[in-house]
Amino acid sequence: MALYSEKVMEHFRNPRNVGVIEDADGIGEVGNAKCGDIMKMYLKIDDEMITDVKFETFGCGSAIASSSMATELIKGKPVSEAMMLTNKAVAEALDGLPDYKMHCSVLAEEAIKSALDDYYSRHGSDRAEDESSKKIGRPVDAAGRS
């Protein structure tokens, strides 16, 4: 039996939406306190719709596949829907992850929420204060320090 599902491997081998958006409307970077991995999400938002999303990940196969899948799940969707994305949904869309790799999908959820919070804080909403952004991920500043 392989370590990962075929879906995970497919996304890992051909990750979608890799890269950066220079003029992003929201950027989120989170780190995993457990294994020390970092995920960064860039969002382009137009009229409350996510028109573009890109990611960068320093992490395992599961983390890269989760980032890729998460970007697919929110691209072209309204912000309100992206806000509801859970790590479970990401893992399910990948046909499951090994138990000890579930935390990598949490990183994807957190990165998107953190990017959305950044968007809201730039646009003067109090969404950034929402508790949901501070659950598990370890926020990292621009210099990559936690």
Next chain:
Amino acid sequence: MIYADNAATTRMSEAAVNTMVAVCRENWGNPSSLYALGQRSKEILEKARDDVAKAIGADPREIIFTSGGSEADNTAILSAAKQGAKSGKKHIVSTAFEHHAVLHTLERLKKEEGFDITLLDVHEDGLVRTEELEQALRDDTCLVTVMYANNEIGTIQPIKEIGAICRARRIPFHTDAVQAIAHVPINVEEDNIDMLSASAHKFHGPKGVGFLYVKKGISIRNLIDGGAQERGRRAGTENVAGIAAMAAALTESLKNQEKTAEIVTRRRDRLIRGLQEIPHSALNGDAVKRLPGNVNFCFEGIEGESLLLLLDDKGIQASSGSACTSGSLDPSHVLLAIGRVHDVAHGSLRLTIDEDTSDEDVETIIRAVKEVVEYLRSFSPIWRDLMAGRKQFIL
């Protein structure tokens, strides 16, 4: 396929497979039985013991067959601890980067029996300093256990010198030689070794079998009760086929050892030079005092599991000390012991080649690793920060 994970396990040699199959087919009797069928098995067992003993310069009566390296380590350490405790000696000296079969046994002795454990620093080069060992010894030290060569970074310890120091102080000296045996010349007499652990599957033998060498005069406490096998030091019907195959593999490896080591070392050095061309990378452990086939690198800005998966896609099997590759999500204790920080240990790669790895394979590995590292760095947020100067390079 290029198999470069020989420190994990090795392919069984033809001689080992043939021996194993032949014993299973023709000599399946119990060596403890008195009729001819059993006695033939006994002969095979004792012939294997002679061969193994000869391979390390020991007496056959000093060899105890075990289920592998971990059992041998456990038996050696627990025996010395029990012996020591009898006279109130409850201090053991070891190193910070031992195999877990040693470290976890020591931890248990500490927790459950109140032993005092000193773990020697292995420094940046992955080598124990004999002066520091000498300083660590006490009147109540009942055992020194230092691995012959490290399983991750392959560094070879000054075993002979350590053994001499222990002899002078009359302290038993055990070495976990699981990675070293058959790859470097070992002679227990010349190397001043009192106990030595070995495992067959690291030298082209089968899994689930190994041995412990115990110098005459050192008492052994059997971990497994239930029979008089192995002179009462290890109960249980002997794995005759496995033991015979182990002896065959060992004998064969030793025949060609010098030549093999020379060829593999040359390829290892080419591999090291090739990988050193990757910017912000570093070899882990001393470049010279290391096992012929061991190459271990850290590449900054990437994570090891991704690296392994992509190398596997290119037909190369290797391993990593990254936290993400361990079920516990802890980075390699070996890399931490030589001072690599978590971030850097993350991007580690261990390639352990053998005589089957050709010159061409080595070039293929170098190309593949370069490609994969570059690719992973292309979308690593850490690499971006490093390149933009927002973060300081460590390597």
